[in-house]
Amino acid sequence: MNEEELRRSEATMADLLNQFERILESDPQIDEVGFLHPSQFSELNKEAGHSPSFDDSTVLRSADGNSVFWNRDHKLGISTQILLPLYKTAKHAFMAASRQYKALNSKSDVSGDENSLCASLSLDNSFEGDVMKHSRALLLLSCDFGTAWHSRKLVVSHKHKLSDFLDELLLSALVLSYSPKSEYAWSHRQWIIKSIAGKCSTLSEIVTKDSELVEKIAERSKMNYRAWNHRCWLVTYMTREQLLYELKRSRNWASLHVADHSCFHYRSVRPCLLFVVILRDERLMLKILEEQCYKQEISSSGYSVETYQLWKEELDWDEMLIKRYIGREALWLHRRFLSLFWIKHFITNHTGVSSHGKQNNSMNNDFRIFMDNELHLLDSCSIIPDNSFDDYQSQAKHSATYILWLIKQIPDSRRIEFQEKLKTENLKALLNKACPERSSTWDSLVSYVEAAGH
Amino acid sequence: MGELAAEKHVQFILSVEKKKDSLEAVAMEHLRMNGAYWGLTTLDLLGKIQVLALFNKIDVLDVDKVASYKQIKSKRNKKILLNLIFNSDVAALQNKDGSFSGDMWGEIDTRFSYIAILCLALLHRLNKINVEKAVNYITHLNFDLPMPTAVFCCVGALAITGSLHHIDKDLLGWWLCERQVNSGDILIKSKAKPGGLNGRPEKLPDVCYSWWVLSSLVMIDRVHWIDKEKLVKFILDCQDIENGGISDRPDDAVDVYHTYFGVAGLSLLEYPGMKALDPAYALPVDVVNRIILGK
Numbered sequence A: 001m002n003e004e005e006l007r008r009s010e011a012t013m014a015d016l017l018n019q020f021e022r023i024l025e026s027d028p029q030i031d032e033v034g035f036l037h038p039s040q041f042s043e044l045n046k047e048a049g050h051s052p053s054f055d056d057s058t059v060l061r062s063a064d065g066n067s068v069f070w071n072r073d074h075k076l077g078i079s080t081q082i083l084l085p086l087y088k089t090a091k092h093a094f095m096a097a098s099r100q101y102k103a104l105n106s107k108s109d110v111s112g113d114e115n116s117l118c119a120s121l122s123l124d125n126s127f128e129g130d131v132m133k134h135s136r137a138l139l140l141l142s143c144d145f146g147t148a149w150h151s152r153k154l155v156v157s158h159k160h161k162l163s164d165f166l167d168e169l170l171l172s173a174l175v176l177s178y179s180p181k182s183e184y185a186w187s188h189r190q191w192i193i194k195s196i197a198g199k200c201s202t203l204s205e206i207v208t209k210d211s212e213l214v215e216k217i218a219e220r221s222k223m224n225y226r227a228w229n230h231r232c233w234l235v236t237y238m239t240r241e242q243l244l245y246e247l248k249r250s251r252n253w254a255s256l257h258v259a260d261h262s263c264f265h266y267r268s269v270r271p272c273l274l275f276v277v278i279l280r281d282e283r284l285m286l287k288i289l290e291e292q293c294y295k296q297e298i299s300s301s302g303y304s305v306e307t308y309q310l311w312k313e314e315l316d317w318d319e320m321l322i323k324r325y326i327g328r329e330a331l332w333l334h335r336r337f338l339s340l341f342w343i344k345h346f347i348t349n350h351t352g353v354s355s356h357g358k359q360n361n362s363m364n365n366d367f368r369i370f371m372d373n374e375l376h377l378l379d380s381c382s383i384i385p386d387n388s389f390d391d392y393q394s395q396a397k398h399s400a401t402y403i404l405w406l407i408k409q410i411p412d413s414r415r416i417e418f419q420e421k422l423k424t425e426n427l428k429a430l431l432n433k434a435c436p437e438r439s440s441t442w443d444s445l446v447s448y449v450e451a452a453g454h
Numbered sequence B: 001m002g003e004l005a006a007e008k009h010v011q012f013i014l015s016v017e018k019k020k021d022s023l024e025a026v027a028m029e030h031l032r033m034n035g036a037y038w039g040l041t042t043l044d045l046l047g048k049i050q051v052l053a054l055f056n057k058i059d060v061l062d063v064d065k066v067a068s069y070k071q072i073k074s075k076r077n078k079k080i081l082l083n084l085i086f087n088s089d090v091a092a093l094q095n096k097d098g099s100f101s102g103d104m105w106g107e108i109d110t111r112f113s114y115i116a117i118l119c120l121a122l123l124h125r126l127n128k129i130n131v132e133k134a135v136n137y138i139t140h141l142n143f144d145l146p147m148p149t150a151v152f153c154c155v156g157a158l159a160i161t162g163s164l165h166h167i168d169k170d171l172l173g174w175w176l177c178e179r180q181v182n183s184g185d186i187l188i189k190s191k192a193k194p195g196g197l198n199g200r201p202e203k204l205p206d207v208c209y210s211w212w213v214l215s216s217l218v219m220i221d222r223v224h225w226i227d228k229e230k231l232v233k234f235i236l237d238c239q240d241i242e243n244g245g246i247s248d249r250p251d252d253a254v255d256v257y258h259t260y261f262g263v264a265g266l267s268l269l270e271y272p273g274m275k276a277l278d279p280a281y282a283l284p285v286d287v288v289n290r291i292i293l294g295k
């Protein structure tokens, strides 16, 4: 390529970038971006009921007549053919704008002269605009360009305008529409919410919307742990009503999705989601309890009835699922969490307070009922039928490690009573029967639990 | 059981560097530094770092002409680290509670604790931060339901600062060893293979998670709680025997990231013919010794 040609192609690319940025400017409600192979353009038009030959408003062409952008109903398609050169051009433009913006900012910091300050402020605005414009284009082409996210944070926090922060939520959602696992886009959201918390009256609305966004994205990209992690994080900013509502919703969701069990294809996918849903339940429960403790200043009458009921419902729900869906590790781990929750908040917290005989008695009674229930569960789950299915072996293994773990977690004073009812050798035998290939692991675990008893 | 196709993996690593102007390569630009680390460490663990000279690849790494390759590595490490330190004052990112933020925007994560402690340890500058508080922050985190990558960062940071006695090794070891997938597990019926470790319950086993869990188990001295032989077999099954490279699980496409974690895992499992790897620093032991002890 000679110099003349090179200059011409650079000019073409600058035009393309302009065109791209104009689309983004003129349709601020775009909520989905995708990359299209050139052959897909005419198909898309047919689908939308247009003649494939010509449609000004939907397909935008480059100077040489190729279709490059598709924009309709707030959806934006970009031709894969121009991605690489467009990315390079956007990156170049962004880097230049960002350099100028930085240079100007460091200058106005040192200059005390009022006139030059005013002049630099207006310049500042135009560079600021350039940084925002080009970084947006760039991030819609490459979501992991950290410097671009960083510059946007700089500009937005400099301006202190709520509407700017809300615009950033839109951009992040747009990036997530084509890259639903982008770490930068998710952490940008967290930064925004942290920044506006306490300054924004509609925060709880925003949090609810964000929670819905996660659900939408999780439905589309099945194994999206990052999205669920964000939903866990949102818990911090929820009101009590929201927490209770979300807990109920997520229980429904999990019941629905664990049932995909019958569908072979989902077996490798859904369990993982079940686990993150449960993980979120646990965050929700911890937050609810935390708030309650704070509100009641830990009343002298032990734990609150409301919290106890919440916990009991969850425990029963988990047991119901365990019995229906045989051998699911996530459900057993959730049970460990719930038991630990019990031990930490309902037993150990109050042993000090409850020197009164009466309360101590009812506590002992509750404890016995709880343990009896768990041992019953073990009994019903440790039966491996003769025409043995692997699922039942898994179930037996999980139930045995669960009880072993429980023995380890309960306070020393209570363990003695419990150990008579259940010998660790029996658990070891059960484990070796259910999963003989890990016998050395079972040896290590059992001797660890036994050592804790002395 | 198959064997380690070391020569093929070396060829694979060298070939990755060639594909430069594709969209994928451009979009991965931000990972070039990581790629250099994964590639170089893999070559070193396989005892093949000197092939860089034969293939005249030193220029790729942007390192001045030097005679000895041992020197290249330590010089390069130092250069990268010094740049990091000077460009972003690591010590200034420590918060009052001992945690670390990733940058000026304040996101807090155990990743940043580990990275800060690692960088400063390699530069002999741990005295620039409050180590006691940093350790205290980590040991007071809620570890009821950990994630292997976070566990690695915490255990690694504690190992580097000599504070491993703060954790209940058995309890943590218990959770970690349950990540190994057995042949009776529910996942096996879909498409998983036994022996590998997964990142969370009921998830498919993955070579990279095998590393996060394994290295933590080695650091807390509970590696005998898993079936080492089965894990070796799982990693070897993830090799592309023909074109080199290791994938996340058998029959998937290979990449440099999983190639490094596979080779690193085999090194920790004492697979014959490989250099030893330090589980906390995630660098070859001789490199760590040279930097930390000046040997």
Ligand SMILES: [Zn+2]
Residues within 6 Å of the ligand: B206, B207, B208, B209, B248, B258
């Ligand atoms: Zn992986």
